[in-house]
Amino acid sequence: xxxxxxxxxxxxxxxxAALATAADTAHGMTLAQQHCTxxxxxxxxxxxxxxxxxxxxxxxQVRRCELSLGLxxxxxxxxxxxxxxNESFYKF
Ligand code: HEC
Numbered sequence: 001x002x003x004x005x006x007x008x009x010x011x012x013x014x015x016x017a018a019l020a021t022a023a024d025t026a027h028g029m030t031l032a033q034q035h036c037t038x039x040x041x042x043x044x045x046x047x048x049x050x051x052x053x054x055x056x057x058x059x060x061q062v063r064r065c066e067l068s069l070g071l072x073x074x075x076x077x078x079x080x081x082x083x084x085x086n087e088s089f090y091k092f
Pocket of ligand 1: 036069
């Protein structure tokens with residue numbers, strides 16, 4: 001019984017927090033489709049000699065490309081696009 005109570009408590013306490021901070025992949029995909037195909041298509045994410053080798057590096061590159069567009073995205077937008085690119089292409 002005790003362990004079941006712990007699971008219930010864990011679920012109540014932590015799952016909503018996790019959901020609230022989880023990146024929104026669908027939003028990331030929308031942003032990327034709207035803004036990120038002017039200079040390169042999705043092919044750069046999967047090309048053989050792609051430059052990005054870590055999740056941190058991916059986030060930095062998303063920020064760099066976003067800045068060159070002058071979009072002024074929030075950190076959450078950068079996160080959403082980073083997670084979308086990672087889940088769809090990079091898979092770090
Ligand atoms: C102003 C042109 C431009 C736009 C718009 C642009 N990028 Fe880029 N992006 C580049 C260039 C240039 C490179 C480097 C290509 C190379 O190294 O050959 C690059 C590379 C990348 C890479 C690394 C690819 C690899 O080698 O692994 C990622 C990730 C990336 N861009 C994401 C984005 C995202 C996300 C957006 C939308 C916010 C975006 N880009 C919009 C110019 C742009």
